[in-house]
Amino acid sequence: MLTTSLTAPPSPLSARRRWTVPAVCALSMFLVGVDTTIVNVGLPEIGHGLTVGTRGLEWVVNA
Numbered sequence: 590m591l592t593t594s595l596t597a598p599p600s601p602l603s604a605r606r607r608w609t610v611p612a613v614c615a616l617s618m619f620l621v622g623v624d625t626t627i628v629n630v631g632l633p634e635i636g637h638g639l640t641v642g643t644r645g646l647e648w649v650v651n652a
Contacts, residue, residue, distance in 0.1 A: 628635075628650060636646050 632646055
């Protein structure tokens with residue numbers, strides 16, 4: 590015997606809940622941009638403190 594069950598359609602999301610995911614994504618991208626800017630501004634001092642050249646600073650940026 591074949592049985593089927595009917596489920597109720599999902600309720601529509603509220604406006605606040607709909608905007609939560611894009612807001613979190615935008616905030617995370619903003620923080621990545623700020624972090625990259627801070628590292629790039631500090632690269633000369635980081636290189637001086639670690640006594641590394643350009644090749645060593647590439648590792649700092651990638652890390």
